[in-house]
Amino acid sequence: MERILLLGCCGAGKSTLARQLNQILNLELIHLDQHYWRPNWTETPKEEWRTIVQELANRKRWIIDGNYSSTIDIRIDRADTIIYLDYSTAVCMYRVIKRILQYRGQVRPDMPEACQERFDLDFLHYVLTFNFHSRPRVLKKIKAVENHKQVYVFKNDKEARVLLDRINDNLF
Numbered sequence: 001m002e003r004i005l006l007l008g009c010c011g012a013g014k015s016t017l018a019r020q021l022n023q024i025l026n027l028e029l030i031h032l033d034q035h036y037w038r039p040n041w042t043e044t045p046k047e048e049w050r051t052i053v054q055e056l057a058n059r060k061r062w063i064i065d066g067n068y069s070s071t072i073d074i075r076i077d078r079a080d081t082i083i084y085l086d087y088s089t090a091v092c093m094y095r096v097i098k099r100i101l102q103y104r105g106q107v108r109p110d111m112p113e114a115c116q117e118r119f120d121l122d123f124l125h126y127v128l129t130f131n132f133h134s135r136p137r138v139l140k141k142i143k144a145v146e147n148h149k150q151v152y153v154f155k156n157d158k159e160a161r162v163l164l165d166r167i168n169d170n171l172f
Contacts, residue, residue, distance in 0.1 A: 001081050001150070003027060005059075007072075007138055008063040008085030009130040011092035012122070014108040015066040017085070017160055021063050024084065024167050027116065030056050031110040032066025039114035046070060065110075067072040072141060082142055085160065089131050096127050101105070 004021060006014040015031055022029040035052055036044050044052065053071040056064065057078040063073055069117075076082065099108070103117035142151055154160045 003079045004063045004081045004083065005079035006027050006083050006085070007067055007142075008164070009087060009089070009135070011065075011095035011125050012085035012087040013157065013160070014085060017164075018063045018065040020164055021167070023107065024164065025063070028059060028062045030062050030064045031089075032056075032064060032068055033110060033115075034112045036066070037112050039112075040119075041115055049072070051097070067087045067134065067138070069137065071098060072138070076141055076145060076149075081084040082107045082145070082152070083160075083163075084138065084142055084151075084153045086153050086155055087134070089128060091156075092130070093124070096124070107115065134164070137148075138149055 004018075004025075004027065006018050006021075009012050017149060018029055018031070018163055021027070032053070035056065036049060043049075049068075053068070053074050056062070057074050064079075100117055100119055104119070105116050107113060107116055139153075142153070145151070152163060154163075
């Protein structure tokens with residue numbers, strides 16, 4: 001496990017799991033949101049974004065969390081381990097709303113400066129529809145590489161915890 005890619009719906013717990021893996025494995029922790037968003041939620045232009053992601057993925061050892069479908073192939077190609085948090089829409093929506101309430105008006109630890117947490121209907125719509133629209137495409141890409149990469153698909157936190165415990169106990 002030298003390059004771990006974490007994918008899944010917003011609110012599934014990608015950043016939390018990334019931090020937990022980082023504490024055990026001491027790999028560079030890269031939250032894509034910190035590299036994508038500019039002040040006041042301004043998006044990075046597409047071509048510039050691809051260059052940034054390629055540079056990040058070319059690093060030797062890392063944990064990268066974030067979806068960003070336009071660059072998923074770059075990250076999948078470089079990753080040796082892919083973890084997909086395949087959590088229910090209800091769990092993800094609950095966690096996103098909880099996060100909005102907890103951090104409203106503040107910057108979350110996995111976000112860049114000047115991007116304060118906010119209530120955003122478009123974002124909530126994205127979370128509500130992720131498992132219908134994005135999930136099938138992501139799972140198809142993961143399935144295409146499962147024979148030559150370590151791939152884990154977790155349905156809940158308990159399944160993810162088993163992997164953390166195995167890594168922590170050096171059973172991996």
